[in-house]
Structure formats: C-alpha cells, structure tokens
Amino acid sequence: MPSLGFAAALEEPAFPAWKAGELSELESTGWVAGSVLLTNEPIPDEFGRPKTETFQIEQPKPEEVAQDLAVSPEIAEEFLPAYFAERPKSFLIDPQGLLSSSDYRDRLSFLNYHASDSSIDLFVYVIGGDQEIPSAVREEETIERFFSEGRPAAIVFYYLGAPQRSAVYLSPSITDAVSAAEQRRALESSVMQAFEKTRAPEQIEKFLVQMSIRIYWMERMLAGDSTAKNTLPTVAPRVATNRRPSVDPVKVQRLLELARELAIPAGVLFASVTIALAFSAWLRSRTRYFFPEFEVEARLGGAYAAGVGAVISFASAAVPPASQRDQVPDYLRRA
Amino acid sequence: MLADADARFGSEDVQIRCLTDSAGILRRGDRPRVEAAMEKIARRFPQVFVAIYTGSLGEVANIRQFGFWLLNRSAFEDVPLQKPNEAGILLTIDPESKAAGMVFGYLLDPFLEEADTFECLSRAHAYWLEGRYADGILRVLAHLDGILCKRSRQARKDPEYFERKVLPPAQVGDLLRRIREGHRASPQDETTGVAP
Numbered sequence: 186m187p188s189l190g191f192a193a194a195l196e197e198p199a200f201p202a203w204k205a206g207e208l209s210e211l212e213s214t215g216w217v218a219g220s221v222l223l224t225n226e227p228i229p230d231e232f233g234r235p236k237t238e239t240f241q242i243e244q245p246k247p248e249e250v251a252q253d254l255a256v257s258p259e260i261a262e263e264f265l266p267a268y269f270a271e272r273p274k275s276f277l278i279d280p281q282g283l284l285s286s287s288d289y290r291d292r293l294s295f296l297n298y299h300a301s302d303s304s305i306d307l308f309v310y311v312i313g314g315d316q317e318i319p320s321a322v323r324e325e326e327t328i329e330r331f332f333s334e335g336r337p338a339a340i341v342f343y344y345l346g347a348p349q350r351s352a353v354y355l356s357p358s359i360t361d362a363v364s365a366a367e368q369r370r371a372l373e374s375s376v377m378q379a380f381e382k383t384r385a386p387e388q389i390e391k392f393l394v395q396m397s398i399r400i401y402w403m404e405r406m407l408a409g410d411s412t413a414k415n416t417l418p419t420v421a422p423r424v425a426t427n428r429r430p431s432v433d434p435v436k437v438q439r440l441l442e443l444a445r446e447l448a449i450p451a452g453v454l455f456a457s458v459t460i461a462l463a464f465s466a467w468l469r470s471r472t473r474y475f476f477p478e479f480e481v482e483a484r485l486g487g488a489y490a491a492g493v494g495a496v497i498s499f500a501s502a503a504v505p506p507a508s509q510r511d512q513v514p515d516y517l518r519r520a
Numbered sequence: 521m522l523a524d525a526d527a528r529f530g531s532e533d534v535q536i537r538c539l540t541d542s543a544g545i546l547r548r549g550d551r552p553r554v555e556a557a558m559e560k561i562a563r564r565f566p567q568v569f570v571a572i573y574t575g576s577l578g579e580v581a582n583i584r585q586f587g588f589w590l591l592n593r594s595a596f597e598d599v600p601l602q603k604p605n606e607a608g609i610l611l612t613i614d615p616e617s618k619a620a621g622m623v624f625g626y627l628l629d630p631f632l633e634e635a636d637t638f639e640c641l642s643r644a645h646a647y648w649l650e651g652r653y654a655d656g657i658l659r660v661l662a663h664l665d666g667i668l669c670k671r672s673r674q675a676r677k678d679p680e681y682f683e684r685k686v687l688p689p690a691q692v693g694d695l696l697r698r699i700r701e702g703h704r705a706s707p708q709d710e711t712t713g714v715a716p
Contacts, residue, residue, distance in 0.1 A: 472564070473563075473564060473565075473566055474564055474565050474668060474669055474672035474673075475565075475566065475567060475672060475676075476565075476567055476568075476627065476628070476631055476671070476672055476675055477675055477679045477682070477683070478567075478627060479630055479682070479683050479686050479687075480686075481606075481626040481627075481629045481630070481686045482686070482688060483626070485521050485522055485588070486521050486522035486523055487522050487588060487591075487592045488592055488605075488606075489591055489592050489604065489605035489606040489608070489625045489626065490588060490591040490592055490605065490606060490608070490610075490623055490624060490625040490626060491588070491626070491629070494584065494587060494588075494621055494622045494623035494624060494634060494637050495621065495622055495634050495635075495637040495638035495640075495641055496583055496584050496619060496620070496621040496641075497619065497620050497621075497638065497641040497642065497644075497645060498617075498618060498619045499618050499619070499620065499644075499645050499648040499649050500617075500618035500619075502649050505645070506638070506641070506642035506645045509638075510635075510638060
C-alpha cells in the first residue's frame, strides 16, 4: 500500500487543456489571456533569435585620441590680451563668452552692487573648467601690476564648472592685513557653497555671493576689528544677499574701555553692599531685646499671669480666624 | 479666678518641661525644630521664655482657663531660675477639641495685647487644619518673635506709654501730674518764656 501512495505522489497533474470550441470563441474577442503559455507552440522570439549580437561601435579616430591627451588646454592665445593685457574695465572678465548673456548680465550686476556696498572690489576672471592659464602668464605678477593702485580688490580666477580649481588673490594694499589662512578659508567656503548646485551658472552665482560675504569680513579686519577674526563664520548664512549692518568699531572700543574702567568700582561696590548686608544680618541675629519691668497688679488671683490671651479653633476650615476675633469674655479682660 | 481653675485642675503645683507633648502630636524630627525656635526666642529676649503644652482638655471653653492655671501653677524644670513664670508665654494645643490658646505672664502684660496673640495663632490655623502641628507652632513662634522685637523697640523709645497701660487708675493721674510738673520745671521753657 505505501508503494502505491508513493507512486501516486510522483505522478504529475496534467496541464489544463482548452475545451472544444473554447479557444476559437476567445480568439474571436481578439485576445486570449495566457495564450503564450497555454500552448504547445514555441514562445515567439525565444527561438530563432541570434545567439550573440555584435555591437558596431565606432572606433575613435587618431586625431581624436591625440586631442584627448591634451587634458587641460590652455586659454586660446586670441583671448589672452582681453584677459591679461590691462587692468580690467569691468568686474566680470569673460572674453570667451563662457557665460550666457543673461548669466553674464546678472553676475556683473551683482559685482557692481558689491562694489557700491564694499570698500573692496571683486574682480572675476571666468575661465573654462578644463582650461589652463598659460604658463607665460604669472598671476601674482599680473595682479601686482594692475591692482597696486586704486581701490583695494579681491581677484578671483573662477573655472566655470570646476569651482574647486578657483584661486583668489588680493591687491597688494590689503595682502598684509588679511592672512593667507583667511584667504584660503574664504575660498573654501565659497567653493562649498558653489557645490550646493550642479549647474555651472548657479555654481558661480553661489560662489560669488559667498565670496562677497567673506570680503565683508575682510573689510572688518582692515578696520582693525579684532573680534571679527574670532567671530568669522565658516559657512555663509542661508540668505546670502542679506548684508549685516556694520558696527562702528570706534564705538565698540569706547564701550569696552568704559566697561573696563567701571569693572573694578562696580565689583568693589557690589562686594561692599554684600558684606554690609551680611554684617547687618549677623548683627540683627546677635541683637538682644529687653523690656522695661513695670509693677503690674495681680489679677484673678494669679501670681504670675492673668488670663488675658487668645484662643483659636481649628476644627473647620469654614470657620476662619477672621470670624473668631473678639471672643474673649468680659470677665477675663483687664479692669 | 485661679481658685475656680484650681477646683477644676488642682491646686498643687505641677512640674513640667517647657515642651510637653502629652497629646503626642509632634512627629519624629519635629521636636528639635520646635525646641530650636523656642531657644531662639529665649536667646533674643533674655527676660522671656516660651512653653508649649499639648494635651486633651475636653471643652474648648476650658482651654483659656487651663492656660491661665498652668502658667500660674507649673514649675518649668528646664527654665533658669532667673526667669519666673511671669516672663513666660504659654501655648496650649488641644488636638481633640481642635483649639489652641496663648497666655503670657505679667512681665509682658504691658506689651502684648490679646489681638497680638490672636494674630500669632491665626498664622498657624491653616497648618493645624491639616494636622501639621509642628509647622503651625513654628509659624506662631516666628510671628511672636516679630511682635516682641517691635514692642521692645517701642518700649525703649517710649516706656511711659506702656507703663500707663498697667498703672492703676489712681496712679495714672499721679503720672500725668508728674509729667506736667516736669514740663513746667524744664529750663528750656524758662529761657523761651513760654507760659505754663
């Protein structure tokens, strides 16, 4: 018996089959559900497909391979005069037209606004992200030549699409006042802000806003505000264009001096008052109070006391002390 | 009359301590706090002492009579001899009839009024309603301390005012006459020529 059961378990159930006329009836509706599976015919496209397909990829041409090897092309020679021949007339230098006209207009507008609000101008040289400044051009020497005179300036070589390659230089008049570390921090925070965006035009916008803010802090350093060095933010505020109101460092200095002058007298006064109060409290605790002794006539037969005093009942909260006044019997009152 | 009280409570003197908790209403830890407050008054007012008695007395009306009797008949064994009972202030609490009374000796008779002692007791009313007897006693003693300070200062400035309160009516006239005579005889009046 067990062998029969085992054989029955091994026997597979038969596949479902169409009944007579059922398939043709469904086909008349246009579509038969599961018709691909419930058929003895081969699945379409499964057979007859070529085993391997060879993709025809166009091979690079030799000149293209040679071009790839030049990873960082230099700025074309035709643009060099526009970049480095003279002190720029505009705050935004983009002779290659890397920025679209609207972006160029917006960025230039921002730089003009910055110049009107700040004592340090911001000049931006826009260079392609994969471009190199020719080795013949020495940036430091160029800046010294063009920016030694006139208003103090911060000069940025901005690589469009690759803000991390950017470099910042200060005009010679303020190089000593702003440390190299601070310059580096300004650049790093501006790059960080730029990387919040993915599109190159938006990156340069964020970069310039942050750099403008950092220049504001440099201005404070130039004004001799030592606290600026300690309170310098590492990241720009979220509303980058919101300029902080300037604090008059002379006033701050005067207030600090006043506070320094008054600190000692105020401390002495506070200590004196505290000591006086403590001494007064100590004296009060040590004070002894006396009463003059008068001859009092004894009453009610009491040798030491007569019954003049008060009684209070606390049996119920409904009977407060106020309602219990004047309850001394007349016979206990002093004659 | 003390004789009436003697008839009710006995005519023999009783020996008790300043803090006698016959009713057992003070909890553990309460006693040192209360004793410290009593000692503070005794220290600040060297002529005065405070005594506290708790016990069941029956009727509320008896508590005043009992206080009067106890202050006259008790010998407080932990009070120095130089402080007689007339310098005492006795607080009596009856937790059964839920009443409390305060009496004082003749020394303080010119300086304390019934209203003063009533004010002291009133401070404890809320605490005693809740059965917090020690807290109530501390409030009573704190207020009493303030009143005694004030009266002591007033007595130093104007002792005659308090003396007049306890003089017999006949002697009050003598005192007034003495004061007037004093004014008349003052050299300042003579120099300014003010008519008496």
